Amino acid sequence: MPLIVSHKPKEYTPAPEGLHAAVCVDVVDLGTVDGIYGPKEKVRLYWQIEDLSPDDNKPFLLAKQYTKSLHEKSALRKDLETWRGRKFTQTELDAFDLEKLLGVSCQLQVVHAPKDEGGFYANVQAIVPLGKGMTAIRAKDYVRKKDREDYKPAPKPTTAAEVNGSQPSGYDDDVPF
Numbered sequence: 001m002p003l004i005v006s007h008k009p010k011e012y013t014p015a016p017e018g019l020h021a022a023v024c025v026d027v028v029d030l031g032t033v034d035g036i037y038g039p040k041e042k043v044r045l046y047w048q049i050e051d052l053s054p055d056d057n058k059p060f061l062l063a064k065q066y067t068k069s070l071h072e073k074s075a076l077r078k079d080l081e082t083w084r085g086r087k088f089t090q091t092e093l094d095a096f097d098l099e100k101l102l103g104v105s106c107q108l109q110v111v112h113a114p115k116d117e118g119g120f121y122a123n124v125q126a127i128v129p130l131g132k133g134m135t136a137i138r139a140k141d142y143v144r145k146k147d148r149e150d151y152k153p154a155p156k157p158t159t160a161a162e163v164n165g166s167q168p169s170g171y172d173d174d175v176p177f
Helices: 075-084 090-094 160-164
Strands: 018-035 038-052 059-067 105-114 120-128
Touching (some): 059 075, 059 120, 075 120
Antiparallel strands (some): 018 038, 038 059
16 A cells, blocks of 8 residues: 655745834743754744734744854844843843743844745844834734643753753843843
8 A cells, every 4th residue: 555745835924024023922942953063952032023924814923043052153142132232241141041032022124035945934134122112012812832732841951050040130221131
């Protein structure tokens, strides 16, 4: 009896290009992910923008994956500093809680990149603070991945710094995270 398999690309409408008001709706620990430079601990941030997808009439959802690092050359650190509008303090660099990003508004620069099989991906190219006078947006009809029935958490970290989990004292200013 034949066992037939095929590839049917999922059709969806990508988020439109341009600068969009957005809100961070999820932070997901992906655990250790194998890549071309070896295994790295990864995290993925998710945002909703106000524009609605014609596919389901829900806000477009965009995501960006990062190595879980605040090294001075890391993409995560660069994006967070442009989003915050300021550099990290040493205390923040010692231990920064990514959960602080949830519900924080920003602007996302979305660009399209071609797919190999045709069509386009919508990629987050830059994250900046909301402009003066812009109203923060709220998440709509989104359930965090960790709160879903089928969620399986990434394996727990085992490095000494992560096990100790010391938290720095707060830094009080007008930056929301």
